[in-house]
Amino acid sequence: MMDRQAIAEGLRKIISEDLDVAVPDRLEQELRLYEDLNLDSIMVLQLAVYIEEVFEVSIPEEEVDPAVFETVGSLTGFILRLQGVGAGER
Secondary structure (H helix, E strand, O other): OOOHHHHHHHHHHHHHHHOOOOOOOOOOOOOEOOOOOOOOHHHHHHHHHHHHHHHOOOOOHHHOOHHHHOEHHHHHHHHHHHHHHHHOOO
């Protein structure tokens, strides 16, 4: 399982390369996706798709709470939970 730092680095790479958004070299956990990183709702939907591919998780639609996509930290925690759930099913 990945740690928070590895996930944050993966998110930084997705946001900067796949979504083509300028981001700091290191994504701090408290950075807000909308306000600080200037993502919009379409980008967040794209981000969800990339997260499923890159982190090999499945995001259940009923679990997608807007709060999950509030900050880097909330999103990182969500990915960690998804990886923990998925690990027992393999």
